[in-house]
Amino acid sequence: MSNSTPATIEDVARIANVSIATVSRAIHMPEKVANSTRLKVNQAIAITGYTTNAMARSLRLGRSNMILVVAPDIGDPNFSNILIGLENEARSHGYGILIGHTQNDAQRGLEYLKFLNSNQAAGLILFTGILPFGHQTMTARLPPSVGVFEPVFNGGIPYVGVDDVAGARKAIDLLITEGHRRIAFVGDSRTRLAYSRRRTGYEAGLDAAGISPDLRIVLEGDGTIESGRLAVEQLFMRDTLPTAFMCVNDQTAIGVMIGLKARGYDIPEDFSVTGFDDVPQAVFMTPSLTTIRQPRTAIGKHAMALLLELLSDGEPAETEILLRPDLVVRNSVAAPARFRR
Amino acid sequence: MSNSTPATIEDVARIANVSIATVSRAIHMPEKVANSTRLKVNQAIAITGYTTNAMARSLRLGRSNMILVVAPDIGDPNFSNILIGLENEARSHGYGILIGHTQNDAQRGLEYLKFLNSNQAAGLILFTGILPFGHQTMTARLPPSVGVFEPVFNGGIPYVGVDDVAGARKAIDLLITEGHRRIAFVGDSRTRLAYSRRRTGYEAGLDAAGISPDLRIVLEGDGTIESGRLAVEQLFMRDTLPTAFMCVNDQTAIGVMIGLKARGYDIPEDFSVTGFDDVPQAVFMTPSLTTIRQPRTAIGKHAMALLLELLSDGEPAETEILLRPDLVVRNSVAAPARFRR
DNA sequence: ACAGATTATGTAAAGGTTTACACAGCATAG
DNA sequence: CTATGCTGTGTAAACCTTTACATAATCTGT
Numbered sequence: 001m002s003n004s005t006p007a008t009i010e011d012v013a014r015i016a017n018v019s020i021a022t023v024s025r026a027i028h029m030p031e032k033v034a035n036s037t038r039l040k041v042n043q044a045i046a047i048t049g050y051t052t053n054a055m056a057r058s059l060r061l062g063r064s065n066m067i068l069v070v071a072p073d074i075g076d077p078n079f080s081n082i083l084i085g086l087e088n089e090a091r092s093h094g095y096g097i098l099i100g101h102t103q104n105d106a107q108r109g110l111e112y113l114k115f116l117n118s119n120q121a122a123g124l125i126l127f128t129g130i131l132p133f134g135h136q137t138m139t140a141r142l143p144p145s146v147g148v149f150e151p152v153f154n155g156g157i158p159y160v161g162v163d164d165v166a167g168a169r170k171a172i173d174l175l176i177t178e179g180h181r182r183i184a185f186v187g188d189s190r191t192r193l194a195y196s197r198r199r200t201g202y203e204a205g206l207d208a209a210g211i212s213p214d215l216r217i218v219l220e221g222d223g224t225i226e227s228g229r230l231a232v233e234q235l236f237m238r239d240t241l242p243t244a245f246m247c248v249n250d251q252t253a254i255g256v257m258i259g260l261k262a263r264g265y266d267i268p269e270d271f272s273v274t275g276f277d278d279v280p281q282a283v284f285m286t287p288s289l290t291t292i293r294q295p296r297t298a299i300g301k302h303a304m305a306l307l308l309e310l311l312s313d314g315e316p317a318e319t320e321i322l323l324r325p326d327l328v329v330r331n332s333v334a335a336p337a338r339f340r341r
Numbered sequence: 342m343s344n345s346t347p348a349t350i351e352d353v354a355r356i357a358n359v360s361i362a363t364v365s366r367a368i369h370m371p372e373k374v375a376n377s378t379r380l381k382v383n384q385a386i387a388i389t390g391y392t393t394n395a396m397a398r399s400l401r402l403g404r405s406n407m408i409l410v411v412a413p414d415i416g417d418p419n420f421s422n423i424l425i426g427l428e429n430e431a432r433s434h435g436y437g438i439l440i441g442h443t444q445n446d447a448q449r450g451l452e453y454l455k456f457l458n459s460n461q462a463a464g465l466i467l468f469t470g471i472l473p474f475g476h477q478t479m480t481a482r483l484p485p486s487v488g489v490f491e492p493v494f495n496g497g498i499p500y501v502g503v504d505d506v507a508g509a510r511k512a513i514d515l516l517i518t519e520g521h522r523r524i525a526f527v528g529d530s531r532t533r534l535a536y537s538r539r540r541t542g543y544e545a546g547l548d549a550a551g552i553s554p555d556l557r558i559v560l561e562g563d564g565t566i567e568s569g570r571l572a573v574e575q576l577f578m579r580d581t582l583p584t585a586f587m588c589v590n591d592q593t594a595i596g597v598m599i600g601l602k603a604r605g606y607d608i609p610e611d612f613s614v615t616g617f618d619d620v621p622q623a624v625f626m627t628p629s630l631t632t633i634r635q636p637r638t639a640i641g642k643h644a645m646a647l648l649l650e651l652l653s654d655g656e657p658a659e660t661e662i663l664l665r666p667d668l669v670v671r672n673s674v675a676a677p678a679r680f681r682r
Numbered sequence: 683a684c685a686g687a688t689t690a691t692g693t694a695a696a697g698g699t700t701t702a703c704a705c706a707g708c709a710t711a712g
Numbered sequence: 713c714t715a716t717g718c719t720g721t722g723t724a725a726a727c728c729t730t731t732a733c734a735t736a737a738t739c740t741g742t
């Protein structure tokens with residue numbers, strides 16, 4: 001029953017007294033094989049404990065049952081929940097997940113490219129906003145790929161994520177409803193599509209409320225805590241203070257809160273702050289952070305489903321799947337000071 | 342240069358005007374091949390952009406270059422940093438990482454067992470404290486495996502983690518130094534080895550300070566936030582209050598803090614709390630949590646190194662690698678109330 | 683100068699699977 | 713009764729490597 005070496009298809013064939021071709025067919029095209037034979041084969045499989053050797057299968061088929069997931073940083077708090085969605089969907093279709101992180105290092109990207117070239121992965125999920133590979137190789141031979149969490153900047157790759165414009169709109173609408181009119185946007189970026197979409201939502205919200213945008217309170221940022229802190233410093237330097245900070249993500253919001261607290265201000269009494277993502281920390285902040293929730297597990301699930309579809313059909317049914325973001329109201333937003341005294 | 346189908350070893354051989362055997366040797370045993378030949382082969386490889394087909398290689402060699410990492414929950418905040426260490430070490434040795442999570446579901450475990458049986462993974466890193474597979478299969482044919490983060494309960498598997506006893510000792514010593522003598526232990530467990538080791542450290546600390554242990558303030562728990570909250574409730578019910586809570590992990594500590602705050606107490610003024618792990622949230626709590634840091638990336642790195650050693654040597658040099666935990670002093674610990682008034 | 687050792691390379695088998703093609707048996711239609 | 717088609721199965725090739733074994737060429741020591 002449990003030999004030292006795993007049972008092969010040949011062992012099964014011998015026991016079932018059929019050819020290996022029939023065994024293979026009994027497994028993969030059961031309708032092509034007579035009932036009685038199928039029964040014999042199944043019994044033989046049970047006896048031997050046979051599982052098909054994935055290596056041999058992949059070699060023969062010319063494609064593996066692994067999906068490569070590349071993220072810039074595995075430690076990103078958004079990563080794990082998306083990964084759960086990806087993994088569940090993949091596993092239920094017989095696929096496994098291979099993991100890599102680039103740390104924004106091109107060299108790393110190339111190493112993962114090798115996984116792709118050597119046929120170890122049939123498809124690619126890109127967590128980073130850009131193709132982490134050199135440009136020449138990139139166009140050459142990329143397997144079916146899907147971008148996730150952040151639209152892919154430099155390649156025509158289908159994308160699954162949240163509706164950034166709508167999400168940002170929910171945040172800005174909340175702030176406006178509370179009475180804010182001078183609202184800073186922290187985390188503007190030309191290279192990160194998700195961020196620029198969030199800015200679009202921000203501007204649409206201002207516009208709808210008849211507030212003319214003020215570029216002096218639109219701050220650049222790369223989504224790090226430090227960039228949030230820096231933005232606060234800049235605003236105080238320039239003396240162009242808003243009453244609320246709409247941040248491009250939660251990390252930035254954390255940075256903003258740190259910056260404001262360091263100057264002795266209270267949140268939300270003196271300034272309101274919103275984030276985006278709803279990372280696990282958000283609820284533990286003081287005050288807890290009002291933010292926009294990404295349906296992370298759902299994103300992962302949809303992305304993997306789309307990729308698997310690509311793998312079988314070849315053509316993507318849709319080029320972009322946008323999920324609905326939800327406003328999570330906590331304690332970092334209140335009416336601006338002038339309304340309360 | 343970039344054909345539709347990837348270059349094979351045969352293409353390289355043809356261009357270099359040698360046999361495929363020589364190409365293979367030039368790649369894997371360069372010292373066995375003449376300098377001039379090696380040069381030709383390398384040029385041919387550069388021209389074709391050849392990468393060896395991992396499937397064919399694994400099939401021939403009878404072992405893959407993938408390591409399966411199984412965790413009970415990918416979302417665990419401890420997971421990602423360990424994963425980084427695992428991944429870096431694996432990649433630098435040409436291995437890739439395959440990911441699975443069981444959600445404590447035996448059925449899931451079996452599915453991952455298939456990955457192992459079908460030769461897709463050469464080794465196993467177990468993040469969960471128990472072998473997630475059925476018992477019969479378990480003994481049958483398990484590949485080289487290493488437990489990580491939590492000792493493996495039901496199998497003689499080498500383990501890499503933190504020195505739980507020493508870590509717990511650091512926490513209890515801090516509390517005692519601050520003047521606490523009634524210190525609760527929250528998160529006792531018979532099945533989780535890491536937790537029981539931490540309790541050992543707790544008791545050693547009490548003993549060294551000449552404090553006789555009081556079982557009424559040793560509370561069971563499974564390491565969840567809820568279990569921490571529950572423990573507080575129980576203590577208030579029984580009216581056997583400590584002045585400090587030493588918690589088996591940060592999640593539990595968070596639960597304890599929630600429970601105490603809900604009853605209107607201040608931390609650390611009324612009660613001190615310590616955690617274990619130093620999860621990313623710990624620093625964002627109010628008050629920020631004094632805890633024991635797990636060197637997570639280092640744990641991952643050592644675990645993978647040990648596994649790779651196992652894969653080549655067969656015999657593990659050591660059966661347990663314990664890394665040094667560090668005390669991280671933040672704001673959730675202070676002298677007990679009676680000392681301060 | 684020659685036996686024997688050493689070095690460099692080639693030939694071919696093996697690893698486990700899938701599948702095109704061939705074939706046998708049998709039913710159906712003419 | 714023969715031609716035709718269908719169904720179920722088997723044979724063998726192919727996928728791409730690695731490596732044991734064989735062979736050819738060169739070197740070493742006498």
